[in-house]
Amino acid sequence: MISSPTTATSVQTSLLSVRGLSVEFRTRTGIVQALENISFHINKGETLGIVGESGSGKSVLALAILGILDQAGYVTGGEILWSQDTATCDLLKLPEKRLRQLRGQELSMIFQNPRVALNSIRKVGKQLVDVLRCHSNLPRSRLKARALELLASVRIPDPQQRYDAYPYELSGGLCQRIMIALGLACSPQLLIADEPTTGLDVTTQATVMNLLKELATEQQMATVVITHDLALASEYCDRIIVMHAGHVVESAPTHLLFSQPRHPYTAKLIAATPEPHKGFEDLVPILGSLPDLRREDLPPCRFVGRCDRADETCQQEELVYRQVGGEHWVGCWYPLEE
Amino acid sequence: MLQVTGLTKHFPVASAGWFSRGRQSQALYAVDGLSLTIRPGESVGLVGESGCGKSTLIRLISRLLEPTDGSIVFNGADIGQISVGKFAHSAERARLQMVFQDPSDSLNPRFTAFDTITEPIRRLGTQQDRSRLRQRATELAQQVGLPPELLSRFPHQLSGGQKARVGIARAIALNPTLLILDEPTSALDVSVQAVILHLLADLREQLNMSYLFVSHDLNVVRLLCDRILVMYLGKLVETGPVDDIFNRPQHPYTQALISAIPAFEANPHRIPLTGEPRSPINPSPHICRLYGRCPKGDEHCQQVAPTLQPVSDYHQVACHYPAPLS
Numbered sequence: 188m189i190s191s192p193t194t195a196t197s198v199q200t201s202l203l204s205v206r207g208l209s210v211e212f213r214t215r216t217g218i219v220q221a222l223e224n225i226s227f228h229i230n231k232g233e234t235l236g237i238v239g240e241s242g243s244g245k246s247v248l249a250l251a252i253l254g255i256l257d258q259a260g261y262v263t264g265g266e267i268l269w270s271q272d273t274a275t276c277d278l279l280k281l282p283e284k285r286l287r288q289l290r291g292q293e294l295s296m297i298f299q300n301p302r303v304a305l306n307s308i309r310k311v312g313k314q315l316v317d318v319l320r321c322h323s324n325l326p327r328s329r330l331k332a333r334a335l336e337l338l339a340s341v342r343i344p345d346p347q348q349r350y351d352a353y354p355y356e357l358s359g360g361l362c363q364r365i366m367i368a369l370g371l372a373c374s375p376q377l378l379i380a381d382e383p384t385t386g387l388d389v390t391t392q393a394t395v396m397n398l399l400k401e402l403a404t405e406q407q408m409a410t411v412v413i414t415h416d417l418a419l420a421s422e423y424c425d426r427i428i429v430m431h432a433g434h435v436v437e438s439a440p441t442h443l444l445f446s447q448p449r450h451p452y453t454a455k456l457i458a459a460t461p462e463p464h465k466g467f468e469d470l471v472p473i474l475g476s477l478p479d480l481r482r483e484d485l486p487p488c489r490f491v492g493r494c495d496r497a498d499e500t501c502q503q504e505e506l507v508y509r510q511v512g513g514e515h516w517v518g519c520w521y522p523l524e525e
Numbered sequence: 526m527l528q529v530t531g532l533t534k535h536f537p538v539a540s541a542g543w544f545s546r547g548r549q550s551q552a553l554y555a556v557d558g559l560s561l562t563i564r565p566g567e568s569v570g571l572v573g574e575s576g577c578g579k580s581t582l583i584r585l586i587s588r589l590l591e592p593t594d595g596s597i598v599f600n601g602a603d604i605g606q607i608s609v610g611k612f613a614h615s616a617e618r619a620r621l622q623m624v625f626q627d628p629s630d631s632l633n634p635r636f637t638a639f640d641t642i643t644e645p646i647r648r649l650g651t652q653q654d655r656s657r658l659r660q661r662a663t664e665l666a667q668q669v670g671l672p673p674e675l676l677s678r679f680p681h682q683l684s685g686g687q688k689a690r691v692g693i694a695r696a697i698a699l700n701p702t703l704l705i706l707d708e709p710t711s712a713l714d715v716s717v718q719a720v721i722l723h724l725l726a727d728l729r730e731q732l733n734m735s736y737l738f739v740s741h742d743l744n745v746v747r748l749l750c751d752r753i754l755v756m757y758l759g760k761l762v763e764t765g766p767v768d769d770i771f772n773r774p775q776h777p778y779t780q781a782l783i784s785a786i787p788a789f790e791a792n793p794h795r796i797p798l799t800g801e802p803r804s805p806i807n808p809s810p811h812i813c814r815l816y817g818r819c820p821k822g823d824e825h826c827q828q829v830a831p832t833l834q835p836v837s838d839y840h841q842v843a844c845h846y847p848a849p850l851s
């Protein structure tokens with residue numbers, strides 16, 4: 188168990204604040220504790236990165252925030268506070284009808300793999316119009332014009348012609364831009380981008396990420412970028428939280444996280460990432476794998492099995508999430524020295 | 526060891542409508558007059574964006590596709606002449622093996638790890654005896670760091686890293702001299718990727734294989750390869766030793782590609798590639814393929830397509846205005 192930090196002050200200024208969120212999946216083979224006591228916040232207009240290996244719970248977290256977990260998923264604790272102007276509400280307690288209105292309009296998501304997420308037998312323009320019809324107050328006659336505007340805003344050449352294209356007729360980069368246009372259709376306050384560039388080439392990746400960043404700044408939109416690519420997160424995010432096996436292990440402003448990682452897992456992730464100046468010897472693999480989250484006797488720190496600093500304390504004592512610098516939090520008994 | 530000359534693959538594309546059939550034949554130029562050599566023990570990287578013909582090229586070399594034109598000489602035998610069906614049973618097939626992209630998709634879900642690893646031996650090898658097969662499979666599993674007790678498992682019971690190891694063990698089962706690796710680590714997490722890269726480097730040394738390593742992750746290519754081929758829309762635009770390509774890239778496309786690699790330190794000199802690639806369907810032979818996206822493009826590039834020209838001993842560039850970055 189990680190005990191949550193008490194960040195009373197952050198609640199007023201932040202747009203979204205998740206506190207002590209736990210999610211489990213009840214499956215035939217046991218209960219998977221996918222997220223345990225997750226706390227973080229995101230401010231207006233900020234870009235937050237969530238990084239971690241596959242299976243660390245990044246996508247589950249995004250789905251839990253939007254309230255679209257799959258049937259086996261249950262939120263077992265915590266709150267997700269959404270602040271609008273003066274009012275604050277708990278997304279977990281909102282009725283489904285109200286949540287539906289919020290989704291798409293205020294909170295929006297770009298899903299992994301656009302080819303799968305887009306409807307393959309509907310023209311992309313029509314898909315945009317669908318979103319606008321559900322979530323905006325535009326009159327019917329204006330819908331198509333707005334859809335074309337959106338296509339142009341994500342720098343799609345020749346929007347008039349692309350409006351009538353099916354997803355299979357477009358390249359990966361273009362499909363991803365359609366996804367972004369869908370996500371931004373109603374100028375949301377918060378956009379969650381789940382692996383927005385996986386499967387794209389480096390050149391296309393740079394274009395897509397720059398576009399996302401530009402549009403976010405333009406509309407003063409807060410963005411959550413979920414990725415397993417640390418280097419990518421380091422370039423585009425203001426602040427990063429690192430997840431491992433359903434825990435947040437470290438959270439810090441980007442430059443601090445990479446210059447002075449305090450959690451052993453963060454340091455190992457950085458060491459395992461190939462970089463332009465790194466030789467083969469500098470590439471250190473992380474041994475071991477994520478623990479089985481169905482186990483009932485999970486150690487309080489889920490990194491114990493892969494950590495070289497772990498001892499008795501880590502196996503037994505409840506883990507404390509503590510502040511080691513201004514905005515720098517770490518969930519470890521023996522954080523690395525500065 | 527492998528010598529590819531003027532290799533070309535055109536895919537016929539249906540023309541615009543039902544009634545215009547046969548009026549004008551259109552072809553997609555996936556690989557267009559490409560030549561390359563791989564020496565014994567050498568590791569060559571092939572990079573380029575998706576849709577540039579990388580996969581078609583390796584399918585041609587591994588004889589899964591019939592080329593339109595050109596020759597492929599492997600270990601002295603012109604394998605381009607052997608038909609695809611015959612090649613599947615030929616002796617050269619055993620010497621040339623492939624590690625496929627996403628291991629979850631490329632392993633047969635109904636085959637156990639043992640079945641997968643020994644399949645090439647049963648098809649092409651001489652050892653057919655069950656107990657000898659078991660022994661060889663255990664040996665291979667140890668070689669790639671797969672616990673032998675996992676040999677009886679099916680792909681869905683294995684982790685991503687373990688599946689990647691099974692794919693590699695299958696590929697090296699017949700002691701190939703050339704291993705073609707198609708994005709072997711793109712589906713893996715960084716933690717596992719580092720392990721697999723180390724494994725691949727060790728295996729190359731132990732078994733004295735040549736690699737043709739296809740990837741769009743340039744950081745990975747740089748670690749594993751001696752020489753790099755940069756491909757754009759079916760043609761090679763630059764080739765050279767790793768150091769030359771990374772430190773002194775001459776082609777505008779290579780420069781953009783390298784500058785786009787995300788890094789922990791922000792890159793202030795990023796070169797953007799604007800616009801979409803030109804259509805690969807019936808491209809004009811007189812226009813440089815990068816024209817329209819290239820910051821250096823001018824009228825000359827529209828009239829004469831550049832060909833590969835040496836800039837130093839081993840470094841070749843196909844551009845009218847090659848220049849290192851200032």
